[in-house]
Amino acid sequence: MLASPVVVANPSVDTMGNLSENSAQIYLVKSSISVMEGLESVNHLNNILSTDIGSLDKGMRIDGLICDSNGRVADIVNCYHMGKSILIVGIDSNTESTRELLTKGVPWDKKLSLLDGNGALEHLKIIGHDPSSLVEMLYPELSKLSENKYSEFENVVFSLGTHNEHEIIDIIVRRDNSDFYDRIERCNHKISKIEDWEFARIAVGYPGSNEVNTKYLPHDIGMINLISLNKGCYPGQEIHARLDSRSKPKKRMVVLSTTDVMEIGKYSLSDGSSVKITSIAVRDGLHLSMGICSVDVSTDATLVNCNSVSKLTLL
């Protein structure tokens, strides 16, 4: 039995620390961007999302999960109240299913419409050490960002969120807003590619299309903070409530850091458990993988029976 030196750790502890010491970078994110129009938009969304967004008002952003009736996560969405409409940003691969869900269940007497915003808007994220400073450098005129609110300045929407104790700044910008892109260039910054975002999101333990596909419960992918068990019914609520009251989560998300490439699939671990690798990314020779394993996995577990990763080194 071969044992390879691999870090298996909670994303909020080990691997994250290294990445967050890097200077903040701007990443282009492939997202699903929709705009819901109509007076009953908030109520309609509140019937669907796992978080209570009944209080969502102009200038606010609230995140939530869209789950199926088995409690599995179908999408993670950020909802921005823009006054007369709600801007909904979700995971790109779930665009079609989320839009169908949002439109199919509109009550017959409510005038709600959903527009495709991907042709007009682009989604970017800033991750790394002190992302707020980068925003301040780009837009010194902008006041300090706070959570659950967004700031709109010169047709750019900025909002602050945290995940696994990492600050993440979301930016929504019109594709034709040349001033925004000019500012980035003037400040000697550049927008990282989509492939780099994949690496960055694994580094901070943020689920992507391979984790948000109706296969995993919110607990499995570290999204339990986006469940409101006291809001009443939403799709999946019965399952989430039962998990909360009668059992404990069985799975958790982990990040593996290696110097050699991993493949998506199941790997055995030295503590007798296993890890299912769901996403992989590489940057500067460093390979990161996101996976789901038993909640009781040992923090010093190593991969076994895995010749191809024998060159791995501890980070």
Add this chain to the structure above:
Amino acid sequence: MGILGGEGFSLPVVSKVNVVDVNIELTETAKAALSASMSGEEDTHVLLISAQSGGCSGYMYDMAIVEEPDNSDFQKIQFDRIRIFIHNKDSTMLNGIRVDYKDSLMGGGFQIENPNASKSCGCGQSFS
């Protein structure tokens, strides 16, 4: 102009809706309970059954006695003097339902059994 102003936004996303001729079943107890609830207003009021997003299982039922809506998108099903309206957009989801009424203190009231539902929540008000 604002971030949502200007060009580039598409026409509204429309979910494809299949319209079927709705058949429903109304039990005798449900008929009696509805007659009592409508209290002689059967000529002007109808029972409107609809479905919308929400509930534990994805979609939830809504039943209401309302003045007859002036809308040609409804299918009308008549049981003696009681008229039931179902909107075309809900026809696929609600075709074949059986409306019953249970007279009990716990969990009583109108209940819907839906042959199209792959799953229903514990309270019976939601389905998927």
